[in-house]
């Protein structure tokens with residue numbers, strides 16, 4: 521941590537003092553394409569249902585600790601028993617609890633960078649050693665030949681699918697091989713799976729693999745990033761462990777109500793999700809047509825792009841165009857890369873126009 525006082529430096533745990541906090545480097549901008557939110561916003565019908573549900577929510581009472589009604593709804597949606605579902609304060613809380621329960625000193629996480637950096641931060645917080653199986657430098661695909669023997673030595677494996685920020689999905693058959701190779705727990709983080717092709721989810725593997733955990737969130741496709749609700753699906757004995765380490769009231773009354781309304785009305789989101797998938801392909805074509813810009817195929821609601829001077833382009837987008845995108849140009853394996861969230865057609869047009877102009881000026 522930068523700027524730690526000597527007094528606190530002497531008091532805090534060494535491994536915590538060495539932590540760099542998660543920094544989404546947010547700056548208010550007219551167009552925010554930096555955090556992979558659903559920029560189309562809540563469908564009107566859902567917004568109205570939410571308003572009346574929230575107006576009646578019993579905020580004077582503690583929430584149901586395990587969110588029984590919401591769990592039942594999620595269980596029914598996914599065709600699993602209630603005991604296979606645990607909800608959390610965003611996917612992030614469930615990730616942290618996963619580390620708390622299955623990581624810790626003397627244990628090892630197998631991570632597949634470049635990927636979501638929260639895994640690395642949480643493993644440090646709980647003192648878990650990290651093994652890294654780097655993705656292919658060109659395609660960002662997984663190197664299964666290297667990965668399987670490493671999985672055999674790990675207590676936990678996390679694979680993000682679609683992967684943030686590269687957009688790759690893992691074939692369920694490969695996920696099954698990881699579950700078989702790893703003596704510990706395997707999490708497939710499916711935060712963006714709603715944007716992927718229909719047969720991408722590893723969820724069907726839950727039937728035959730009791731060390732598999734599937735992570736989901738309402739933050740991306742379902743427009744609840746500001747409310748904080750996520751859930752995992754796993755074998756009931758895994759859920760029992762996650763339930764034991766969670767903060768009892770982490771999913772508050774308003775969050776439970778919101779997630780229930782959204783779950784009941786989830787089909788209302790399908791047109792927007794389809795739209796985002798179409799816009800993703802249009803934006804990818806538009807970016808690829810700009811001289812000096814490389815785009816990777818993506819199954820998420822975001823695209824990874826590479827261009828020279830990416831850090832400068834990102835700062836100019838922000839300062840001159842009020843467009844915020846995410847800078848990965850200094851991240852290992854992602855030199856000169858930016859991640860852009862797929863926005864509305866108007867937002868995407870502005871982004872394309874701005875990047876085209878900035879790249880032209882730079883060349």
Ligand SMILES: *Cc1c(COP(=O)(O)O)cnc(C)c1O
Nearest residue numbers: 610611612636684711737739750
């Ligand atoms: C956004 C995201 C999550 C979870 O986000 P929450 O808002 O905490 O639910 C988990 N994994 C990945 C890879 C993400 O990008």
